[in-house]
Amino acid sequence: MKASSTAxxxxxxxxxxxxxxxxxxxxxxxxxxxxxxxxxxxxxxxxDPKYKEDVLIVNGKEYKKGDEEYDDYxxxxxxxxxxxxxxxxxxxxxSNNNFPTAAGLAxxxxxxxxxxxxxxxxxxxxxxxxxLSMLARRGSGSATRSVHAGFVEWKRGEEEDGSDCxxxxxxxxxxxxxxxxxxxxTSKKDKKVKSRAGxxxxxxxxxxxxxxAENVVPNHIEAxxxxxxxxxxxxxxETAELNALAMHxxxxxxxxxxVYWNAGTMDIIHAVMDWRDEGLECYxxxxxxxxxxxxxxxxxxxxxxKRIKEFDNIEDVIITKxxxxxxxxxxxxx
Ligand code: DP6
Numbered sequence: 001m002k003a004s005s006t007a008x009x010x011x012x013x014x015x016x017x018x019x020x021x022x023x024x025x026x027x028x029x030x031x032x033x034x035x036x037x038x039x040x041x042x043x044x045x046x047x048d049p050k051y052k053e054d055v056l057i058v059n060g061k062e063y064k065k066g067d068e069e070y071d072d073y074x075x076x077x078x079x080x081x082x083x084x085x086x087x088x089x090x091x092x093x094x095s096n097n098n099f100p101t102a103a104g105l106a107x108x109x110x111x112x113x114x115x116x117x118x119x120x121x122x123x124x125x126x127x128x129x130x131x132l133s134m135l136a137r138r139g140s141g142s143a144t145r146s147v148h149a150g151f152v153e154w155k156r157g158e159e160e161d162g163s164d165c166x167x168x169x170x171x172x173x174x175x176x177x178x179x180x181x182x183x184x185x186t187s188k189k190d191k192k193v194k195s196r197a198g199x200x201x202x203x204x205x206x207x208x209x210x211x212x213a214e215n216v217v218p219n220h221i222e223a224x225x226x227x228x229x230x231x232x233x234x235x236x237x238e239t240a241e242l243n244a245l246a247m248h249x250x251x252x253x254x255x256x257x258x259v260y261w262n263a264g265t266m267d268i269i270h271a272v273m274d275w276r277d278e279g280l281e282c283y284x285x286x287x288x289x290x291x292x293x294x295x296x297x298x299x300x301x302x303x304x305x306k307r308i309k310e311f312d313n314i315e316d317v318i319i320t321k322x323x324x325x326x327x328x329x330x331x332x333x334x
Contacts, residue, residue: 001089002046003121004333007113009039009099010145011181011285011293013240014220016154017195018203018213024162025137028203029156029217031172032224033145036181041110043095044333045118051090054078058095058111068194077112077139079121083255084135089240094333099318108195113146117326131327133167142195149173151228153221163318171224173322176231178300181285182294184308185316186264198204198251198258205255212250232294237283237295244285251288260289264313265308268292271307280304 003093045188049274056063063070074093082088093115097107116136120127127135133154137144145152148169157165202209220243227236249257261269263287272284272294282296282304296304298321305317 001048001122002044002332003118004042004044004329004331005114005117005121005326006040006042006329007110007143007146008036008323009041009107009110009304010035010142012142012145012241012287013151013224013236013285014217015287016199016249017247018199018209019141021160021162022151022200024160024165025141026153026160026162026165027141027156028213029157030221030229031142031145031217033142033152033154034179034181035146035149035152035173035323035325036320037173038098038318038320039097040096040108041097041107041114042331043093043111043114043118043223045093045115045122046124046334047087047089047091049089051092054090054100054173054252057093059097059226072137072196073108073112074081074115077115079188080138081123082134085123085125087123092238092334095275096333098137108140109142109146112136113145113326115139116143116147117328121328128138130166130168134162134165135163137162137167137237140196146177149324150175150322153225169325170225170299172227173324176228176322178298179233179322180296180298181320182282182296182301182304183316183318183320184264184268184294184314185318186268186290186292186313186316191260191289193258193260194289198254198288201256201258202250202254206250208250208253212246216246233281233295237281240285240295241283244287248286260286262290262313264311265290265292267311267313268294268308271311275304275307 010033014032133147144165150172154167
């Protein structure tokens with residue numbers, strides 16, 4: 001009852017920001033993302049009666065009862081697995097990320113997609129990818145999209161039990177192999193407000209929430225899907241950038257405010273706009289953290305990475321492209 005899996009972080013082109021049902025982790029809106037190639041979680045899980053309590057170790061750090069990660073993230077997820085299987089066996093989970101955790105680089109997405117795949121294998125649940133995306137969702141909403149490779153849509157669904165809320169692949173990585181995201185890491189510190197808490201407050205208090213969910217997102221989903229189909233980089237970049245700014249406008253207007261940007265974030269936002277005016281085609285997107293992901297095509301990626309490195313306040317630059325979904329591996333972490 002031991003298995004290991006890898007999964008990659010995904011970066012949203014149309015953001016998920018707000019739940020309509022906390023228990024089933026159902027979103028207020030659909031969303032669209034790109035699964036990356038280079039931001040990977042590697043997770044091993046073992047279910048064994050020898051464990052008296054669940055054991056959770058992420059990037060070498062052990063989490064215990066009372067820690068949010070243990071109780072509210074992995075604890076809730078294992079509760080779902082136990083309810084599903086009717087087996088109350090404790091588990092040991094060891095997970096390593098090759099990128100900064102909890103700083104707006106979708107570590108929970110990669111982590112829970114990998115964990116769902118490993119649990120499926122360890123307990124021989126026989127879930128297909130659609131069912132796996134529904135299981136991963138119960139750990140972290142955005143994890144539902146990291147199950148699949150390439151460009152992915154998370155369907156909002158209508159049902160209250162979440163039975164029509166899952167992710168599916170729109171296009172495999174080979175559809176647009178030249179597409180790149182250059183990630184400017186402006187801080188490796190854990191963010192102060194987790195996406196989960198921030199989006200909950202936004203739904204409750206942001207004066208812009210309703211128009212975001214009802215008007216902005218549905219239009220952006222259609223525009224992004226069309227741009228992906230046609231490989232229209234300009235429309236895709238413009239729409240994704242506007243979508244990110246609208247999400248952050250909703251977040252910033254939340255009470256208390258949810259402001260993820262730092263000085264480095266602002267530098268890159270303005271730089272991208274300037275570079276575009278000079279003819280270097282690129283657009284930015286930002287998730288629940290201070291990192292800026294610059295969308296561009298392969299031919300410009302190295303130049304953009306070089307320019308980003310010239311700024312103060314930049315801790316790291318990572319170039320990534322459309323990548324793979326969950327993979328089972330024999331490489332166990334313990
Ligand atoms: C800003 O999936 O981390 O990155 O479902 O509460 O675990 P929970 O939240 P999470 O939120 C991600 C928010 C986002 C946008 C996105 O990835 O779509």
